[in-house]
Amino acid sequence: xxxxxxxxxxxxxxxxxxxxxxxxxxxTALGLLGRNGMGKTTLIRALMGYVRVAKGQVRxxxxxxTNAAPERMARLGIGxxxxxxxxxxxxxxxxxxxxxxxxxxxxxKDWTYERVLATFPRLAERLGHGGQQLSGGEQQMxxxxxxxxxxxxxxxxxxxxxxxxxxxxxxxxRVIGAIRATGIxxxxxxxxxxxxxxxxxxAVVLEKGVIVASxxxxxxxSDTESLSRFLGV
Numbered sequence: 001x002x003x004x005x006x007x008x009x010x011x012x013x014x015x016x017x018x019x020x021x022x023x024x025x026x027x028t029a030l031g032l033l034g035r036n037g038m039g040k041t042t043l044i045r046a047l048m049g050y051v052r053v054a055k056g057q058v059r060x061x062x063x064x065x066t067n068a069a070p071e072r073m074a075r076l077g078i079g080x081x082x083x084x085x086x087x088x089x090x091x092x093x094x095x096x097x098x099x100x101x102x103x104x105x106x107x108x109k110d111w112t113y114e115r116v117l118a119t120f121p122r123l124a125e126r127l128g129h130g131g132q133q134l135s136g137g138e139q140q141m142x143x144x145x146x147x148x149x150x151x152x153x154x155x156x157x158x159x160x161x162x163x164x165x166x167x168x169x170x171x172x173x174r175v176i177g178a179i180r181a182t183g184i185x186x187x188x189x190x191x192x193x194x195x196x197x198x199x200x201x202x203a204v205v206l207e208k209g210v211i212v213a214s215x216x217x218x219x220x221x222s223d224t225e226s227l228s229r230f231l232g233v
Contacts, residue, residue, distance in 0.1 A: 001026040001154065001185055002047070007056035009046050009209075016042045018209040019056070026153070029186040031196040031203035031217060035232060039209040040189045041083060044158055048073050048080055077105040079152030083159040083189075085143040089132035093123050096131055096146055104151030110182070116145040119175060137168030144175065154185045161190055173199065193231055197221040205230045 002024040009017040017039050024030045032040050045051040047058050049070040058066045060076055074080070087096055097116060103109045117124040120141040126134065134142065140160060147155060157176065161169040173195055180186055180199060190196050197203055197217040205213040205226065213226045220226070 001061060003059040004047060005057045007046060008054045009042055009051050010054055016209050017046060020211055022204055024185060024187060027183050027185055029180050029188065029200040031200035032187060032189045033193050033196060033203055033231060034206035038206040040206055041158055044156055044189065074150065077153040079147035079150050079155045081143050081147050081157045081160055085139045087131040087139055087142050090130060092128055092130055093142060094127045096142055097149055100146050100149045102150055104153065109151060111148040111151050116148055120145050137164045140164060140172060152184060154187065155179060156187045158189045161192065
């Protein structure tokens with residue numbers, strides 16, 4: 001489904017991604033691990049078209065989409081839940097959801113307005129509330145729900161549990177597990193490496209813009225030496 005080959009990016013003179021290559025087959029979940037500032041969000045933003053790729057290639061179902069505009073990547077079936085949530089604060093919960101509603105690239109509408117509200121009952125209770133009136137956890141649910149309304153084939157979640165209360169974190173991971181069970185491919189970035197490894201098939205670890213470890217999530221979870229070295233745990 002998604003193939004990144006020898007990606008290089010820069011912020012000014014800073015060489016942020018240094019030859020990153022990875023594959024994400026359809027129907028699989030991939031975890032992206034690493035300490036802060038190691039290139040995880042840059043990698044996501046590069047494949048989505050927010051950060052320019054200086055060298056390398058982004059391929060989607062075999063098509064070269066390197067440096068394609070973000071809106072084009074979204075139309076191809078990629079749902080993006082960014083770090084910081086990115087909801088529209090002056091729109092109501094209902095408006096945030098229905099504005100993105102559309103069929104998937106295959107014409108299916110598996111994720112309807114009703115299904116999203118059933119998945120996130122808290123949102124159903126706050127349909128008339130503005131985005132700015134929601135708690136952090138509710139805003140995160142809204143951000144995920146809004147992405148699901150596009151009926152994506154790949155859902156990217158960047159720090160979906162950051163700064164949330166433990167009960168809300170548990171609920172978010174439950175929903176991520178349910179989404180994964182529907183067959184939607186997922187790319188997950190989160191500081192809780194144990195949760196990431198428990199909810200993915202494979203994972204890669206970034207260190208200063210380079211992949212320094214990769215493999216099946218179950219195998220990586222038992223590789224305490226690599227986890228300690230690259231994640232500081």
